[in-house]
Amino acid sequence: MCIDSGSHFTDEVYTFCRQQGADWAIPVKGSSIAGKAIATFPKTKNKKGVYLTLVGSDTAKELLYQRFRILEPGNGYCHWSVSDCFDEDYFRQITAEEKIRKYKNGVPYFQWDAKGRRIEYSCFSEMERRLQAIEREISKQKKRPRQYGLYSIKGV
Numbered sequence: 001m002c003i004d005s006g007s008h009f010t011d012e013v014y015t016f017c018r019q020q021g022a023d024w025a026i027p028v029k030g031s032s033i034a035g036k037a038i039a040t041f042p043k044t045k046n047k048k049g050v051y052l053t054l055v056g057s058d059t060a061k062e063l064l065y066q067r068f069r070i071l072e073p074g075n076g077y078c079h080w081s082v083s084d085c086f087d088e089d090y091f092r093q094i095t096a097e098e099k100i101r102k103y104k105n106g107v108p109y110f111q112w113d114a115k116g117r118r119i120e121y122s123c124f125s126e127m128e129r130r131l132q133a134i135e136r137e138i139s140k141q142k143k144r145p146r147q148y149g150l151y152s153i154k155g156v
Contacts, residue, residue, distance in 0.1 A: 003016065006028075006030055017050045030054075099111070
């Protein structure tokens with residue numbers, strides 16, 4: 001299970017993750033570096049004694065927005081369960097950010113823009129759901145892979 005440690009309760013999240021163990025609870029923190037792997041699981045614990053996993057949020061958003069454009073069932077198509085959780089408000093929030101082109105010293109780059117709004121997903125974030133699917137696949141294997149899709153190990 002991934003737990004966001006980038007908020008106000010970082011120490012509490014770290015304590016909980018240490019108590020539960022890395023096989024069950026993994027602290028995650030968003031990283032908006034363009035092109036960063038969706039999940040980077042470190043080889044060693046940080047100074048607080050946990051395997052802080054960085055989430056390439058820009059990369060995850062790009063992947064999700066690409067998949068949302070797939071309208072026919074098949075590879076990459078997003079299947080949504082029938083649930084009160086996935087109402088119109090949920091989809092409005094999960095698609096609220098926009099990828100815009102900006103320039104720095106004449107060089108173009110892209111940035112995700114929430115237009116000044118704080119975005120809180122009504123049920124759970126789609127990125128975390130996808131990360132948990134990757135975790136389930138990895139936990140089925142006896143050892144960690146060098147690279148698994150968009151999952152990579154830092155320093156390898």
